[in-house]
Amino acid sequence: MRIVAKIGTASITDDRGMIDRSAIARLVDETAALRAIGHEVLIVSSGAVAAGVAALGMDQRPSDMQTTQAVSAVGQSRLVEAYNIEFARHGLLGAQLLVDPYDFVERQQYVHLRSTMHRLLELGVVPVMNENDAIANDELRYGDNDRIAALIANSVGADVLVLLTDMDGVFTADPRRDSSATLIPFVKADDPLLSINADGGGSGRGSGGMASKLVAARMASWSGMRSVIARASRRGVLAGSASDELVGTTFAPHDRALSARKLWIAFAAEVAGSIEVDAGARRALTEHPNSLLPAGVVATHGMFEHGQVVDMVGPEREVFARGIASTASADLAPVLGHHTSALPAGMAHTVVHRDDLVILA
Secondary structure, X not given: OEEEEEEOHHHHEOOOOOEOHHHHHHHHHHHHHHHHOOOEEEEEEOOHHHHHHHHOOOOOOOOOHHHHHHHHHXXXXXXXXXXXXXXXXXXXXXXXXXXXXXXXXXXXXXXXXXXXXXHHHHOOOEEEEEXXXXXXXXXXXXXXXXXXXXXXXXXXXXXXXXXXXXXXXXXXXXXXXOOOOOEOOEEOOOOHHHHOXXXXXXXXXXXXXXXXXXXXXXXXXXXXXXXXXXXXXXXXXXXXXHOOOOOOEEEOOOOOOOOHHHXXXXXXXXXXXXXXXXXXXXXXXXXXXXXXXXXXXXXXXXOOOOOOEEEEEOOOOOEEEEEEEOOOHHHHHHHOOOOHHHOOOOOOOOOEEEEEEEEOO
């Protein structure tokens, strides 16, 4: 099997933000055990910013982007060093890969990344991956590794995505606030849980939370793969996840499998605005693989440019699709409801092309 294991900052650092070497040792031990029986493992590891904060003697995680980037550069080398030391105990080699959103959107970048990951696995190396926080900016970053892990799992055709956290899985309520909360062991592909907005709060040392993990689980499900959210410190968590044992909350795969590009559009991209369409256009988009044309557009909300991601809403203002705009909102405004023959010369005939459209409903 091929397993992608993502571990969050709170699971590999202590309360001061220092790297918890025992936590990394546990993860590497489990990785080595899986490797010994023929499985392949890729690790997506958070913790660079927290490690940098501790190394620099800061009291808390910085709030401005420039300092955060500098701090992550300090912490990343320390994080990888810790992994390499633990890999060496098992005679394994690790490799650092830093990624950003372009690696999943631009075709050439995507092919290069996928080829590199496959070659590393062929060489018997364990890739250790992270978002490239040191050079990413506010407009071009995910801000958490959960969605990156789901995209990586899609790219390499993983069998299971394991999201390791400081909780036992997904509960019916926040167990830190509600003593009656119970663990949800299994979530079906069509379960409404995969569409809810969970609490985004976490330990404060990382940037994700349960909300981002539910998004990642939905992305994995829509990739046609199983995913697991479980406690990182649980003994045998990776082996259990690989063998279908219920070690936390398991999410069943969906029969619908999206490409990495469409997963990015649907779940990982920043939404710049929305386009309201009439009932006929909504039917045309959801019942057939059609492009959205100006004739079906009723209104636009927010300002967006060509190439930005937008939501599509129907007559009842419910979001039913998401896609990449072929036309800027400023150019679209004068031609709302116009048929293609009435469009100005040189204007794009599509508002959102069907190749850049994902139906969510």
